[in-house]
Amino acid sequence: MSGSTASAGGRVGPTRLFRLFRWIRWYLREISGAADYDRHCLRHLREHPDRPIPSRRAYETWRTKRREEHPQTRCC
Template identity: 80%
Template sequence: MTGPAPSAAGRIAPIRLIRWIRWYLREISGAADYDRHCLRHLREHPDRPVPTRRAYEAWRTRRREEHPQTRCC
């Protein structure tokens, strides 16, 4: 005998959890920052090519070093 088929709500909850985990990991890893940068670049500079991920990371590192923020540690 098999059990009852899972309801639609039972299938949706794990999908939402997976989506949330994916979103969270992209936010803490910085992958979402690059995506937002690309969208803004396309909006503000449609005639220029989008920088590669490597170029973006180099620019971001330079900017952080040139404009340090107050940090606790």
């Protein structure tokens, strides 16, 4: 059975399980918005290296305020 995606005995190898776990974690972080804060921190460090990184709470407050002030960025 060369070329099979499963290892001997029909089990999935640890590498495939790790990749699946990583993908699930990435997906959940994307749909929950957790990754947005990480991207914001990276952009903040790049554009304002001399300023402290805002807390998660401060970021969420800013993001909510921005959404309310710019309703065209939402569908509803």
